[in-house]
Amino acid sequence: ALFFNTAKDPSSDKNFRQAVAYALSKFPDQKRAISPISPSSIYFNPGVKKYEKDLAKAKLLLEKVKIEKDRIFSIYSFPLLEEQAKTIQEELNKIGLKTEIKFSPLPQEEYDFFLAIEKIPLDPDQYSYWHTGQARNITRFSNPRIDKLLEDGRKTLTTDERKKIYFDFQRFLTEETPAVFLYYPIYSSIERKYLKNPGRQMDI
Numbered sequence: 223a224l225f226f227n228t229a230k231d232p233s234s235d236k237n238f239r240q241a242v243a244y245a246l247s248k249f250p251d252q253k254r255a256i257s258p259i260s261p262s263s264i265y266f267n268p269g270v271k272k273y274e275k276d277l278a279k280a281k282l283l284l285e286k287v288k289i290e291k292d293r294i295f296s297i298y299s300f301p302l303l304e305e306q307a308k309t310i311q312e313e314l315n316k317i318g319l320k321t322e323i324k325f326s327p328l329p330q331e332e333y334d335f336f337l338a339i340e341k342i343p344l345d346p347d348q349y350s351y352w353h354t355g356q357a358r359n360i361t362r363f364s365n366p367r368i369d370k371l372l373e374d375g376r377k378t379l380t381t382d383e384r385k386k387i388y389f390d391f392q393r394f395l396t397e398e399t400p401a402v403f404l405y406y407p408i409y410s411s412i413e414r415k416y417l418k419n420p421g422r423q424m425d426i
Contacts, residue, residue: 223255223258223337223338223340223401223402223403224335224401224402225329225335225336225337225338225360225361226334226335226361226399226400226401227329227334227335227336227361228361228362228363228364228400229362230334232287232288233334233335235287236398237283237286237287238283238287238289239398239399239402240273240283240399241279241280241281241287241317242280242319242335242402243273243280243402244273244275244277244279244280244283245275245277245280245316245317245319246273246275246310246314246404247313248273248274248275248405249309249404249405252405252406252407253405253406254404254405254406255403255404255405256268256270256396257270257392257395257396258340258342258348258351258352258392258401258403259346259348259388259392260342263344263346264385265346265385265388265389267388267392267393269389270396270397271393273402277316277317280317281317281318284319289319292320293320294321294322295314295321295322295335296321296322296324296330296332296333296334297311297321297322297324297334297335297336297337298325298326298329298330298335298336298337299324299325299336299338300326300327300337300338301325303337303338303339304325306337307323307337308323310335310337311323321334321335336360346375346388346391347375347376349375349376352368352372352395353368353369353373354369361400361401363398363400365398367394368391368394368395368398371387371388371390371391371394372391374387375387375388375391
């Protein structure tokens with residue numbers, strides 16, 4: 223995902239965040255992500271806003287935002303994601319946003335965008351990622367409605383009620399857009415397994 227620093231202008235403005243979301247192609251050769259909850263989870267909401275690429279809509283939204291002339295936005299990321307960062311840089315340039323790419327294992331205090339990979343928890347509880355003031359809330363996002371949903375999700379035990387809560391959580395979170403969810407990276411792992419016959423081994 224591409225995370226915003228929502229405590230910093232103009233990323234504090236939802237119009238700006240949505241403009242960026244509409245500007246990006248979401249890496250069509252990858253498995254698309256639309257929310258922070260896995261599509262294999264019963265709590266996944268497939269009906270959230272998907273922000274299909276729409277440069278015209280992105281430019282219209284940017285017209286509502288005050289941006290300093292000649293402003294250069296920082297995109298922090300890892301060397302592993304350099305190619306993806308360059309693609310995002312090119313696409314933001316098409317809507318008039320100039321950026322520079324910097325590499326760091328953590329988002330810096332004054333970052334504008336942070337392109338990162340996050341492991342999705344098995345449980346839908348994402349309180350530590352999105353609730354106001356949490357240390358892992360790198361976007362510094364604060365929204366009373368979403369805070370309440372995250373709190374209720376932790377207190378609710380029945381599956382049906384939790385499902386309703388987390389469906390609403392995803393719907394409101396993607397509307398507010400503290401991050402643009404892009405795709406699920408796929409990794410291969412290699413394991414060495416040993417046969418019962420001593421002296422022989424095989425790699426899988």
